[in-house]
Amino acid sequence: MTTRHAVVSGASIAGLSAAFWLRRAGWEVTVLERATAFRDGGQNVDIRGVGHEVLAKMGLTEAVRAQNTTETGTVFVDGSGEVLVELPSDGPDGATAELEILRGDLARTILRQLPEEVGVDYGDPIAAVRDEADAVTVTTNSGRVLRADLLVIAEGVRSTTRDLLFEGQVDRRALGITMVFGTIPRTADDDSRWRWYTTTGGRQVHLRPDNHGTTRAILACTEAEDPTRLDRTEALARIRDRFSGVGWEAPRILDGFEGSDDVYFDHLTQIRMPAWYRGRVCLAGDAAWCVTPMGGGGASLALVSGYVLAASLSGTGSSSLPTGLAAYEAWMRPLVDDVQQLPRWIKPFAFPRTRLGLALRRAADKALMSPVLAPLTAKFTRIAHTDSALPPIAATGSAR
Ligand SMILES: Cc1cc2nc3c(=O)[nH]c(=O)nc-3n(C[C@H](O)[C@H](O)[C@H](O)COP(=O)(O)OP(=O)(O)OC[C@H]3O[C@@H](n4cnc5c(N)ncnc54)[C@H](O)[C@@H]3O)c2cc1C
Numbered sequence: 053m054t055t056r057h058a059v060v061s062g063a064s065i066a067g068l069s070a071a072f073w074l075r076r077a078g079w080e081v082t083v084l085e086r087a088t089a090f091r092d093g094g095q096n097v098d099i100r101g102v103g104h105e106v107l108a109k110m111g112l113t114e115a116v117r118a119q120n121t122t123e124t125g126t127v128f129v130d131g132s133g134e135v136l137v138e139l140p141s142d143g144p145d146g147a148t149a150e151l152e153i154l155r156g157d158l159a160r161t162i163l164r165q166l167p168e169e170v171g172v173d174y175g176d177p178i179a180a181v182r183d184e185a186d187a188v189t190v191t192t193n194s195g196r197v198l199r200a201d202l203l204v205i206a207e208g209v210r211s212t213t214r215d216l217l218f219e220g221q222v223d224r225r226a227l228g229i230t231m232v233f234g235t236i237p238r239t240a241d242d243d244s245r246w247r248w249y250t251t252t253g254g255r256q257v258h259l260r261p262d263n264h265g266t267t268r269a270i271l272a273c274t275e276a277e278d279p280t281r282l283d284r285t286e287a288l289a290r291i292r293d294r295f296s297g298v299g300w301e302a303p304r305i306l307d308g309f310e311g312s313d314d315v316y317f318d319h320l321t322q323i324r325m326p327a328w329y330r331g332r333v334c335l336a337g338d339a340a341w342c343v344t345p346m347g348g349g350g351a352s353l354a355l356v357s358g359y360v361l362a363a364s365l366s367g368t369g370s371s372s373l374p375t376g377l378a379a380y381e382a383w384m385r386p387l388v389d390d391v392q393q394l395p396r397w398i399k400p401f402a403f404p405r406t407r408l409g410l411a412l413r414r415a416a417d418k419a420l421m422s423p424v425l426a427p428l429t430a431k432f433t434r435i436a437h438t439d440s441a442l443p444p445i446a447a448t449g450s451a452r
Pocket residue numbers: 061062063064065066067084085086087091092093094095096097155177178206207208209210211212213233316336337338339345350351354
């Protein structure tokens with residue numbers, strides 16, 4: 053059998069996992085990343101459900117465990133930092149999962165596990181794609197031409213190549229929630245738990261420990277306008293206005309963000325598509341199905357998608373590419389649907405506007421953590437679980 057060639061666009065969790073597993077299945081793989089160097093940064097992501105199995109198959113469980121963020125649990129606090137409620141964090145699927153790692157650390161760990169034959173080319177993204185019966189031809193910005201059997205688009209929620217090739221099929225559902233993530237200096241009062249403060253006006257403040265001697269902070273609020281369209285100074289000024297008078301650690305976080313070089317703005321947007329492939333092109337990770345932090349498990353789904361894609365295509369010849377891609381989509385879709393279907397009450401519940409709303413929310417939190425309702429509550433963090441076994445992968449290549 054001749055070696056098949058895949059071009060993967062995007063070198064984060066989904067793209068690197070696809071590259072790893074396609075190589076393991078015997079493909080020749082070229083990865084194109086828009087950034088000019090490896091993209092570090094990002095906050096806590098967790099490995100859940102079937103993500104554990106894929107990580108173990110990659111031989112990376114212990115490497116991820118060794119880079120655990122050190123977070124020991126999750127608590128809801130009031131405006132003076134007093135603990136109101138402690139969330140269950142025992143077992144693999146607690147609010148603080150057993151395997152919590154920073155996004156950049158996870159991406160770097162997979163990158164280092166790639167066999168050296170997999171080339172990762174930085175700073176030269178796709179400019180044009182010709183998808184034909186016998187090959188997909190990719191031309192990069194610099195004019196390089198790559199002829200391949202498959203193009204995997206793993207460019208995240210705002211993927212431009214997806215928008216180019218799947219025009220009219222991308223349903224972007226903005227949830228009306230902005231989240232700002234950033235790294236700030238650690239202080240002696242920062243403890244080992246994820247401290248989560250919800251207040252009126254649809255605003256939340258979060259502090260989480262990390263394993264790098266700093267603190268990870270999040271400001272989240274209901275917001276109609278997308279801050280990712282603004283420049284950093286303007287977006288930060290808007291967030292400062294939105295969080296004025298909030299108290300607790302908000303002023304410290306706002307000041308910390310001014311001096312932080314990895315502030316990441318997200319206007320939570322689900323991506324829904326009728327199909328995740330067309331011809332010789334397929335989508336993986338957030339580019340295909342962004343579930344947002346409101347759904348949760350985006351990193352686990354991205355990790356799993358690389359394995360399932362390679363397994364679904366392994367053992368199939370070039371002529372049966374559509375069958376393999378259909379099998380990939382059929383396996384992944386139930387996991388994605390499970391986290392994309394958000395109940396209508398979840399946003400007003402998570403982001404109460406009034407004092408009454410906040411009081412009701414706090415009473416509900418106490419009830420939800422009671423021994424009677426705790427099993428029901430645990431379902432919210434049970435993500436990426438499935439009764440379907442992972443499809444087998446035909447190991448024709450070696451990935452170290
Ligand atoms: C720098 C960074 C920080 C993040 N921080 C957080 C966070 O704090 N909290 C959170 O919940 N999620 C964060 N995310 C998103 C999170 O990583 C994803 O939701 C999840 O892990 C799924 O990963 P993905 O590989 O599908 O997409 P992403 O992790 O978004 O990766 C997409 C990759 O594609 C690259 N790319 C984009 N466009 C192109 C193009 N045209 N050509 C080639 N490459 C392209 C990007 O540079 C990136 O490396 C962050 C993502 C990035 C890239």
